[in-house]
Amino acid sequence: PVLLEVPHFASLRGREREVVILRSDNGESWYEHPTQATEDAVTEALGASIEELDNEEDLSKKRIKRILTTDLPQYFALVTRVTRVKQESTVIGMEGGVLSSNVVPQVQAVLPEGTLTRPIPVGLQAQPIAPELVAKLLGNRVAVSPIVTIEPRRRKFHKPITLTIPVPRAAQKGMINQYGGDRPTLRLLFSLAADPNPAVWEDVTESKPMTLVDDCVSFTTTVSARFWLIDCQNVSEASQMASILYQEAVTVPYMAKFVVFAKRDSPEEGKLRIFCMTDDKDDKTLEKQEKFFEVARSRDIEEQEASARIAFMKEPKVQRGEAPQTPICNLNIRLPDMSESGELNSDKAAEFRKRHDFLRGQGL
Numbered sequence: 355p356v357l358l359e360v361p362h363f364a365s366l367r368g369r370e371r372e373v374v375i376l377r378s379d380n381g382e383s384w385y386e387h388p389t390q391a392t393e394d395a396v397t398e399a400l401g402a403s404i405e406e407l408d409n410e411e412d413l414s415k416k417r418i419k420r421i422l423t424t425d426l427p428q429y430f431a432l433v434t435r436v437t438r439v440k441q442e443s444t445v446i447g448m449e450g451g452v453l454s455s456n457v458v459p460q461v462q463a464v465l466p467e468g469t470l471t472r473p474i475p476v477g478l479q480a481q482p483i484a485p486e487l488v489a490k491l492l493g494n495r496v497a498v499s500p501i502v503t504i505e506p507r508r509r510k511f512h513k514p515i516t517l518t519i520p521v522p523r524a525a526q527k528g529m530i531n532q533y534g535g536d537r538p539t540l541r542l543l544f545s546l547a548a549d550p551n552p553a554v555w556e557d558v559t560e561s562k563p564m565t566l567v568d569d570c571v572s573f574t575t576t577v578s579a580r581f582w583l584i585d586c587q588n589v590s591e592a593s594q595m596a597s598i599l600y601q602e603a604v605t606v607p608y609m610a611k612f613v614v615f616a617k618r619d620s621p622e623e624g625k626l627r628i629f630c631m632t633d634d635k636d637d638k639t640l641e642k643q644e645k646f647f648e649v650a651r652s653r654d655i656e657e658q659e660a661s662a663r664i665a666f667m668k669e670p671k672v673q674r675g676e677a678p679q680t681p682i683c684n685l686n687i688r689l690p691d692m693s694e695s696g697e698l699n700s701d702k703a704a705e706f707r708k709r710h711d712f713l714r715g716q717g718l
Contacts, residue, residue, distance in 0.1 A: 355399035357391070358421040358430070359413070363632040364437045365607035365656045366414065370457050370482065371437045373419045377427040384431065391420035417609065437606055439481040441505065447473035455480035458500045460520040460570050469513045477505035483603050485524055491602060492586075492595050497522035499571075499583035501603070507548040507578055514574035521569050522585040537566075541592040542573065545580040553580060555596040557589075607658045608632065615646040628664075630657060660689040 364373050375387040389395065393410055399422060400407075413420065419432055440457050450469055455461040458480040465476065481501040488498055499522045504515075521540070542562050545553040565572045571583060582600075584592050610632045618624040627646065640646040665681040672679055 355422060355424050356426065357396060357400060357407075358423075359418050360421065360430075360432055361416075361418050362432050363417065363609045365609050366437065367607065369440055371607075372440045373432050373437055375419070375421055376431045378429045378431070379427050381429055387421065387423070387430070389422050389424075391422035395422055396420065437608075439479045439501075439503070441477045441479045443475050443477040443505075445473050446470060446476045451476075453478040455502075458482055458520065460518065461500060461502055462518040463504060464516040464518075465511070466513050466515070469511045469515055471512060474506075477503075479503040479505070481603070483599065487602060488524075488599060491599055494524065496584065496586045496595060497524040498585070498596075498599065501580060501582050501600070503580045504575075504578035507580075508546055509578040511576045511578070514576050516572055516574050517581060518570050518572045519581065519583055521566070521571055522583050524585075537564075539585050539587060539589060540564075540571075541584050541586070541589055542571075543582045543584060543593060543596050544575075545582075546577065553597070553600055555582070555593045555600070557593055605658050607656050609654050610657045611654050612652040613648060614650040615640050616649045617644070617646045662687045 362373055364371070366372065376384040377387045378384045396407070408416070408418075421430055442453055442455055444451065444453065446453075446465055446469075448468060448470060450465045450467040452465070453463040453476060455478055461478070461480040463476075463478050479502065481503075483498050483500065485497070488496055499519050502517060502519050504517075540559075541557050542559045542564060543555045544558050545555050547553050562573045562575070575581070582596060584596055586592055586595060588595075610630050613629050613631050615627045615629070616624060625646075627640065641648070664685045664687065666683050666685075667679045668682055669679060
């Protein structure tokens with residue numbers, strides 16, 4: 355067996371997300387690497403040599419991903435810019451089985467005997483949605499559950515499976531409603547679209563009887579899809595609100611730092627360039643070719659939005675105990691929409707779009 359350790363810049367948010375490892379023998383056809391480099395698998399493969407290696411927790415802090423393999427393809431790829439929600443996966447056959455989420459323990463899928471006619475890998479994803487994000491986009495009178503996905507998508511089961519999802523909770527307010535027998539504001543949404551197609555949310559509350567037990571809702575389905583609970587007063591707008599929130603929630607976070615470079619051409623004139631960087635270990639073009647100097651660097655932070663706010667102060671910093679400075683000016687920055695590059699011909703542009711769509715399909 356061969357063990358590779360590869361650095362990455364993904365933001366995994368604890369155990370909420372995971373880096374996808376792809377492999378290819380020709381650079382065109384890619385598929386997910388089947389072997390998981392868990393500590394048990396590494397110990398079994400390497401034996402006593404494991405004592406010299408970091409444990410999984412230390413590797414996670416260092417943002418390093420392990421690849422364990424018994425054969426080497428021509429290419430391995432870590433899809434760090436398109437991480438996906440952590441997926442619990444196991445092979446389930448005719449005898450049925452149970453899948454539970456490690457991210458949201460209350461989320462569970464029960465497949466009874468006879469659901470499947472042959473063994474296949476079945477995956478369960480649970481994506482928590484920050485209540486602060488819900489309040490920001492939809493206000494304080496809307497709450498949602500985690501988004502729950504059964505993979506492979508769009509599969510018809512021979513018997514209904516039972517899904518359990520925790521009820522929606524609002525930011526620091528507990529449940530919006532004390533759910534009883536009548537739950538008019540609690541809606542069950544579902545999306546059948548498979549990646550990379552955009553999710554289309556439908557309200558299926560009336561066709562899916564729900565059972566409330568211990569602050570969780572259970573219901574049955576015969577199709578694998580994405581499911582989501584939303585609590586809102588305007589139930590007719592539930593699907594529309596879900597689409598707005600989902601578009602923001604699936605934006606993939608990554609780790610980067612802001613670095614400022616400066617160059618003085620004369621006593622009266624200087625230049626500043628600000629970069630958002632995931633890696634600065636390659637050939638440093640600014641310093642080596644354009645004679646810029648690095649003058650400031652942030653710590654690693656999670657990036658997600660194409661917008662920022664820069665405040666200019668009169669002094670670089672204030673002494674401890676002094677009153678904070680008032681900015682001389684503030685600049686609100688948002689990246690423009692992508693523009694077509696004149697350097698790409700139609701074939702190269704089509705190839706670029708194909709790769710982009712493929713990566714999104716692997717990650718979201």
